[in-house]
Amino acid sequence: MEHKRVLIPAKATSEPSIATDMPIVAAIDFEACIMQAKRDGVDIESILQRHRYQRGHDVYPPLPLVDYFRVERDIARALDDLTAHLSTRKLTYKTGEFILNEIKKSENLVDAMQSLSKYFNMMHGDAYNSISQTDKTITFIIDDADFPYAMPEDSSFIQFIGECVQIKTHCLLDSLCDGLASTALQRVGIKRSKVHEAKEHLSFWPRPPQIGKNAYTLTYNLAIAQHSFGQLGRIDLSSEGVLTRVINHLEDNWASMRLRSCSDQVRELVEQGYWNQTQVGEALNLSTATLRRRLSEEGETFRGLIKQSRLGRAMQLLDMGQSVQTVSDALDYSDVRAFSRAFKRWKGMSPSHYLSERK
Numbered sequence: 001m002e003h004k005r006v007l008i009p010a011k012a013t014s015e016p017s018i019a020t021d022m023p024i025v026a027a028i029d030f031e032a033c034i035m036q037a038k039r040d041g042v043d044i045e046s047i048l049q050r051h052r053y054q055r056g057h058d059v060y061p062p063l064p065l066v067d068y069f070r071v072e073r074d075i076a077r078a079l080d081d082l083t084a085h086l087s088t089r090k091l092t093y094k095t096g097e098f099i100l101n102e103i104k105k106s107e108n109l110v111d112a113m114q115s116l117s118k119y120f121n122m123m124h125g126d127a128y129n130s131i132s133q134t135d136k137t138i139t140f141i142i143d144d145a146d147f148p149y150a151m152p153e154d155s156s157f158i159q160f161i162g163e164c165v166q167i168k169t170h171c172l173l174d175s176l177c178d179g180l181a182s183t184a185l186q187r188v189g190i191k192r193s194k195v196h197e198a199k200e201h202l203s204f205w206p207r208p209p210q211i212g213k214n215a216y217t218l219t220y221n222l223a224i225a226q227h228s229f230g231q232l233g234r235i236d237l238s239s240e241g242v243l244t245r246v247i248n249h250l251e252d253n254w255a256s257m258r259l260r261s262c263s264d265q266v267r268e269l270v271e272q273g274y275w276n277q278t279q280v281g282e283a284l285n286l287s288t289a290t291l292r293r294r295l296s297e298e299g300e301t302f303r304g305l306i307k308q309s310r311l312g313r314a315m316q317l318l319d320m321g322q323s324v325q326t327v328s329d330a331l332d333y334s335d336v337r338a339f340s341r342a343f344k345r346w347k348g349m350s351p352s353h354y355l356s357e358r359k
Helices: 027-039 044-050 065-079 097-104 109-124 155-176 180-184 200-204 239-257 262-271 277-283 288-297 302-319 324-330 336-347 351-358
Strands: 129-133 137-142 185-189 216-221
Touching (some): 065 239, 109 155, 109 180, 155 180, 155 200, 155 216, 180 216, 277 288
Antiparallel strands (some): 129 137
């Protein structure tokens, strides 16, 4: 049921080796965070060295996204402030038992989103988070227009922080729901207004985010978000716990993908919406010819994997009890008839017939 990025971890050094498909944070994006920590008296160099990260020729190298969150966690720990002094309002914060109990009672992604929105608002003392719902989608909205940033004049850095908060929110939801959030994710909206301003950490998302939004948005398929995921385990939403949960979630994704076959990695990318062979090759840092050769060596073709992936996803959603219309929408078909024709070609029966046989 998990829906994971194809990520290959690398340790950052003065001459880092960073896989092209790994989300990274450019030095220019997090230098303001480092400078702020220094001004606050944090021994930032020790923190960076702890994560095997150091300057090279007076310039900081890029940092893998998961290591950026490690540095952020260590700064927050040193300052006893969840925001790492990026906000003028310090958050040492005590866990609100009522809200925490609400999250523990969550039975599906919708419940978790609503509880997490309330929890974040309680922490920050204002309504920066909200939920919007239509008949087909549910959206987590992070509106930081009036958030008390410590560096309001640095708009580029504030955008970066907002995008990282958005990534953390999705990771929290995905970890709480055992991967269901990634399965349900349909769209991501960010506030950047220009395509050329897109940053490398945004490659975390399976599809390019929609730009020029008034707030940061995470839009999920409502029918999938309403699917029960079972009882939640231990939840720690202290300043330490939030970032640790995000870090562990990212690490689990990376570790599970490291030794995958080429065909398995292609399947993952196809499931994330990469249906163009050239795009898949670029994501895996392979030429189209090399990609074809490796798949052929494993007895697969790109077209065959596309077919397998879409059929597998359709059957998975139908087995979850989703309607034919919902599955058609989730797989981006133009209408139900087009989906039904494709399913019948794959399976030899209509999706309605398949559903009736399942009963």
